[in-house]
Amino acid sequence: MNKKVDTEASANISNLCEFAQASDYSLLDTLNPDPDATEHGIDHYPRQVFSGHYVPVKPTPITDPIYVSHSQGFFGELGLDDSLALTKEFADLFSGNVTNVPEPMRQMGWATGYALSIFGNEYVDQCPFKTGNGYGDGRAISVFEGLFNNKRWEMQLKGGGPTPYCRGADGRAVLRSSVREFLAQEYMHALGVPSSRSLSLFASQSETVDRPWYSEGSRSENPDIMVANPVAITTRVAPSFLRVGQLELFSRRARANEHPTAMAELEMMALHIIEREYSEQIDENLPLADKLLILAAEFRDRLTSLVSNWLRVGYCQGNFNSDNCSVGGFTLDYGPFGFCEYFEPFFQPWTGGGRHFAFFNQSLAAEKNFDSFCSALQPLLQSEPEALEKLAQMVEEFSSVIQVKVSQMWASKLGLETLDSELFNQLLALMIKSHVDYTIFFRELSNIPKQVSELSRCFYATLSDELEQDWNQWLNSWRESLNSRLSHDEISKQMKQVNPKYTWREWLIVPAYQQAQQGDFSLIHELQAVLAQPYQEQTQEIEDKYYQLRPMEFFAAGGVSHYSCSS
Numbered sequence: 001m002n003k004k005v006d007t008e009a010s011a012n013i014s015n016l017c018e019f020a021q022a023s024d025y026s027l028l029d030t031l032n033p034d035p036d037a038t039e040h041g042i043d044h045y046p047r048q049v050f051s052g053h054y055v056p057v058k059p060t061p062i063t064d065p066i067y068v069s070h071s072q073g074f075f076g077e078l079g080l081d082d083s084l085a086l087t088k089e090f091a092d093l094f095s096g097n098v099t100n101v102p103e104p105m106r107q108m109g110w111a112t113g114y115a116l117s118i119f120g121n122e123y124v125d126q127c128p129f130k131t132g133n134g135y136g137d138g139r140a141i142s143v144f145e146g147l148f149n150n151k152r153w154e155m156q157l158k159g160g161g162p163t164p165y166c167r168g169a170d171g172r173a174v175l176r177s178s179v180r181e182f183l184a185q186e187y188m189h190a191l192g193v194p195s196s197r198s199l200s201l202f203a204s205q206s207e208t209v210d211r212p213w214y215s216e217g218s219r220s221e222n223p224d225i226m227v228a229n230p231v232a233i234t235t236r237v238a239p240s241f242l243r244v245g246q247l248e249l250f251s252r253r254a255r256a257n258e259h260p261t262a263m264a265e266l267e268m269m270a271l272h273i274i275e276r277e278y279s280e281q282i283d284e285n286l287p288l289a290d291k292l293l294i295l296a297a298e299f300r301d302r303l304t305s306l307v308s309n310w311l312r313v314g315y316c317q318g319n320f321n322s323d324n325c326s327v328g329g330f331t332l333d334y335g336p337f338g339f340c341e342y343f344e345p346f347f348q349p350w351t352g353g354g355r356h357f358a359f360f361n362q363s364l365a366a367e368k369n370f371d372s373f374c375s376a377l378q379p380l381l382q383s384e385p386e387a388l389e390k391l392a393q394m395v396e397e398f399s400s401v402i403q404v405k406v407s408q409m410w411a412s413k414l415g416l417e418t419l420d421s422e423l424f425n426q427l428l429a430l431m432i433k434s435h436v437d438y439t440i441f442f443r444e445l446s447n448i449p450k451q452v453s454e455l456s457r458c459f460y461a462t463l464s465d466e467l468e469q470d471w472n473q474w475l476n477s478w479r480e481s482l483n484s485r486l487s488h489d490e491i492s493k494q495m496k497q498v499n500p501k502y503t504w505r506e507w508l509i510v511p512a513y514q515q516a517q518q519g520d521f522s523l524i525h526e527l528q529a530v531l532a533q534p535y536q537e538q539t540q541e542i543e544d545k546y547y548q549l550r551p552m553e554f555f556a557a558g559g560v561s562h563y564s565c566s567s
Helices: 016-020 026-030 072-078 082-086 088-093 175-190 244-255 262-277 288-313 359-381 385-413 421-434 438-445 452-458 465-481 488-496 506-517 522-531 540-546
Strands: 055-057 065-070 109-111 116-118 121-123 140-148 151-158 197-213 225-238 315-317 337-339
Touching: 016 088, 026 140, 026 262, 065 082, 065 175, 065 522, 072 082, 072 175, 072 197, 082 088, 116 244, 116 359, 175 197, 175 225, 175 506, 175 522, 244 262, 244 359, 262 288, 262 359, 288 315, 288 359, 288 385, 315 359, 359 385, 385 488, 421 465, 438 452, 438 488, 452 465, 506 522
Parallel strands: none
Antiparallel strands: 055 109, 065 197, 109 140, 116 121, 140 151, 151 225, 197 225, 315 337
């Protein structure tokens, strides 16, 4: 994968012709296209895709697009001038029109297929053909891959219209879900948690689609009305959009010998994953078996660190299937996600997610996805029994690896060098009994309080005398466990670097997309600024608005405390 252009020398790219010079389409140039694909990319109806790594397909532009926002921070990292986001050429491309892009960009996008495992169990029922050959990117279409400042990025339109994997749907994303994904990706990055990124957000001024949603004041578990929603496209960016499910798809075909090149396509996919995500860790001259073992070990390291960070910041990936699990080890697919406010170990924002994908169960879900990943590598190692044994050992050790990292994470949140299990279990019991806000509690704890009265702003209910006494006893034990070599000010500073002050509060996000539907994007811009500095003290006005408990009227409120996956 040779670097074609050094965009570092041409900082502050301000037009699409300069942007185009960063083009470098490694996926299209090294992997196989679907042999049944059309030449012109008009391929918008559900069909089975039997082989090939991707389908060339043109996105469907949204009508009457209007600029909503872009990520100024990410533009800076890429070397893009903010003025680029306001050009017509940029708006055309990132609202779905690829027909007039300058060379060497391609006037075509691409969609990929993948398999699905739910908590380690293989499924094909979500495929309309019940074969698994129709499941993949139904409305996500990549339109660009290139190098900026020596880093590779792929740009993908979420809501860019139907593909052969659309399963009969319209291929659109609504403004509501697009605003959420656009804001959440950059917030996650600001938290220091690996994530896909947000480039831009465009909405249609005239095109709408119907989606089930919640009526105002609804306490229903599932949507109770049908709503016409403006459509939008948010462009998400990542080193790749390769998922565990993609590797699984080619492994299933290889296992069943579905076509003559099935095993070769599996090997190509594995090597492409290495090239895109692990080239710095894996020597290209090593034998294949060695490469795959290092790949598995590196992926395990990233995945265990990722989930530990999710727990640290209160994030719940409500649908952590293998198709939503990036092989690069970063957060991907902000569909049914949420952040824990009122503390519940088994918090689950998605009504269809079940307890197995709940907040404290994400470690186990990650283990299941890692098992699926390693199983997908096995056909390539059938002649290497020692390698297969080592791979199985890595799966076996996953739970102990993540347990160590999660324990280290809890210790850091508590300002301890090592976690005291008894102290921690006492804390969890108190947090559950006392109805605490997850983020506010740990942030206030970072001030090293002596009495529970100093934590008063984190409780949703008044404490009983007995609970107050229990809390004070716990605080006393905790303070005695703190590192005696550091001052309390030094410990407090360290804790505030891992315990954010500002979190994602759904009831504060809802007004942003509601106002956006009326053409007012100011609250989106305000949220971008607040969420870009989650660990920092901000103005008193911002603190009064964003650092507070969820109001009682939003508990059990449809579309706020919980929501369906419809977007």
